[in-house]
Amino acid sequence: MPRAGLSTAAVVDAALDVVDQQGIEGLTLAAVAGRTGVAPPSLYKHVRSLSELRTLVGERVLNEMADRFIAVVIGYSGDDAVTALMHAYRAYVGEHPRRYAAVPFDPLHSEALVEAGQRVLNVCLAVLRGYGMSDSAAVHATRCLRALAHGFVSIETNGGFGLPEDLDETYDQAIQMFLASLPRP
Amino acid sequence: MPRAGLSTAAVVDAALDVVDQQGIEGLTLAAVAGRTGVAPPSLYKHVRSLSELRTLVGERVLNEMADRFIAVVIGYSGDDAVTALMHAYRAYVGEHPRRYAAVPFDPLHSEALVEAGQRVLNVCLAVLRGYGMSDSAAVHATRCLRALAHGFVSIETNGGFGLPEDLDETYDQAIQMFLASLPRP
DNA sequence: CTTGAAAGTTAATGCCAATAGCTTGTGCGC
């Protein structure tokens, strides 16, 4: 009986592979077990349940997004920073559409998931701080940004935009719309 | 063996009840069978599979939305119509959050689902036609409207907006943002 | 009154999550 040398992190790695290939509804313990060369019940040594695994996957994805957004935004401010952020958002989802769809937006699942979500949120808030808005105004603007970006990419990746018009152009227009709504110093 | 007198429509009705109460992941044939007083395999006389049932549910929901949007928009034009439409969108999802979440945005599921989606789309396009945009510009604007409305309500209903700021205010601001992006005749 | 299709039924298969209880690697103290 050779030992596979698993860990919670390794299980989540395998789960991400499964999600990338088969989508969130294909994420089963059987699939992860197959990929890690282990019998399905063995996974319970590293993960409490399928539900917990899903939460861990979501947490990883949100942290991945936050890392990228921070990297992309550093050194920019104002409209440049907002534009970079929104493009990075769309680019991430374009590269990993199934991962993005695997994030449970319902944060009541776990503490760590909430925290990862906050990291993403804080990038937005920090970028908007440069516009001299009150804290409350920044919150409203952040919500608009999230709604716009999330709405666009989730419709886009689900094939919901059927018409032939160029999607890059639509997204640029959406960014312009958002920028125009921000106060000018 | 008394006969239950089912039909495809009745099965979808029961499925909508299940979705309203337990959400889309609670939509099982067993649950629908229980609610209709029938054994699970009997449902196959009216529905090809669980997957088809989900598609039928989505189709019903989209048509329900289109009906409401048409009703709400009639008699208005311009900013009033856009405002009414966006409020109706949010109101519908607020009243039936689980139904809305049950719509598969992936339209490759069925012809009828695509058609129902088009009905919703056409309301948006018709409302925007009043601004004297080219067809192509109207498509881009419609996409922005959909992205904004869908993004907002889906984050909202999933509890993704954690901070205490008033959500009505954010949504009004989002509407203003969208209106400001439209050409003024 | 008969008959046949439609609407049900029960039985069975296979997949999956989850639990229980057993076996075996493996690092740690000695």
Place this chain on the structure above:
DNA sequence: GCGCACAAGCTATTGGCATTAACTTTCAAG
């Protein structure tokens, strides 16, 4: 080097679900 405890595996089992097959019963048209 030696044993021991725990961690990491395993097999077996249960229970829920979708789905199929093969049947029985209702019911309406002729």
